[in-house]
Amino acid sequence: MAAASPPRWRRRKDARPQEILDAALAVFADRGFAAASVEQVAARAGISKGTLYLYFASKEELFKAVVRAAIVPALEDAEIAADHDGPAMDILERLVGGIAARVLSSPAGVIPKLMIAESGNFPELARFYRDEVIRRALALLTRVLDRGVARGEFRPMDTAATAPLVVAPLLMAALWRHSFATLDDPAPSGHAIDPAAMVRMHLDHLRHAFGAVDPARTGDTPRTGDTP
Amino acid sequence: MAAASPPRWRRRKDARPQEILDAALAVFADRGFAAASVEQVAARAGISKGTLYLYFASKEELFKAVVRAAIVPALEDAEIAADHDGPAMDILERLVGGIAARVLSSPAGVIPKLMIAESGNFPELARFYRDEVIRRALALLTRVLDRGVARGEFRPMDTAATAPLVVAPLLMAALWRHSFATLDDPAPSGHAIDPAAMVRMHLDHLRHAFGAVDPARTGDTPRTGDTP
DNA sequence: TTTTAATAACTGAACAGTCAGTAATTTAAT
């Protein structure tokens, strides 16, 4: 008798959604939302087009789900890190480093690019992103900066206007990575922008700009904190 | 007898290309390239689809032309400004201010957004943009920074890694403007990011980070220049 | 344990709409 041929497909109701989300993120990442086809996503997820529609009502809903799934955990992490105690500059470094790591290694680093590209076509989602992601992230940063100023660790400044300045290079790194970095060469050498060096330099500049450099250098100390 | 009806259309071979480019930029700006249709562009330019194809061979070629047309003059302006003489910080301010103005008012400010969104679909154009626009702009900035360091106006630093940091907030402002700023409200008040304040603050931080603050303050002068 | 009925995950093809690009035709200008 013939050996029992393995089934042509399996029922995996639980695993599908995440697999589809992963596939969609990947396909959207290199085609963009509009140019990506549902069939490509389905193929990458190892299912048929019809199956995808069992789990997501439309291409647009799929897109929203991708964004939400990738953003929520990242934001929670950041919120935890920001509410730690200690020198403001340390927290800032941890925050910037954490975001940089995420943005430069995780596939979810494409989300900003996608959101920026499609904001015009999905105003509703764009509003969600602006109010629930960007605004929250900036508020969180502003809080850290305020604390630094209040404690005399940072020079006085317009913290609300400064917060986006802290993120800008990270955004730039993310966009660079998913737009121009991976264009041709395997060896990412000498290529206009070196994200790692950039982030390092960024933190260095921030330290100086905020007046948080090692205060032992001169008498011109940025009135560094008294005892705790 | 009937009054001579004005012609239903006119032959305007010379004016068409630029008008089409303007229309295309506008349509691409709020739909994105992929989601924009050639017919929409033609309609906005006041012509029919067929006419558009008399001037541009394909939708892709049109896109390339839009990018080139918008970028080239901007880059030339910047190159001129950078080669002026004077204190490095002044040049930097003029450069940043100039780019900010362009990016925040001119329609061409969408180009970065478009390039980022479509880099995956047009590798050739993306390479052009990376090598002929980004690289050149960063090289120009690096030159200014180097001069500042050499003259003792700026503290020593990794200028190549710093150049992108100077641009990052401008890029962010451009993306913000064309993605999230114009989502709903007519009054752009209190909205997470205030580009103007951000740019002002950016320059302020740069002055501090580069050690270019008024040096009369303490003895800890950033070894400011001797005479020429 | 084996058989069989019921369920639900999944497929593949077809539909309807859209759109980049082309060809035939009209109309302005010379």
Next chain:
DNA sequence: ATTAAATTACTGACTGTTCAGTTATTAAAA
């Protein structure tokens, strides 16, 4: 009358979405 700019009508390919039917899985019955 001739040229060339512009329009209009058309095609072929593609894609989001639906759905009738197929197959794996589960559960009840024997």
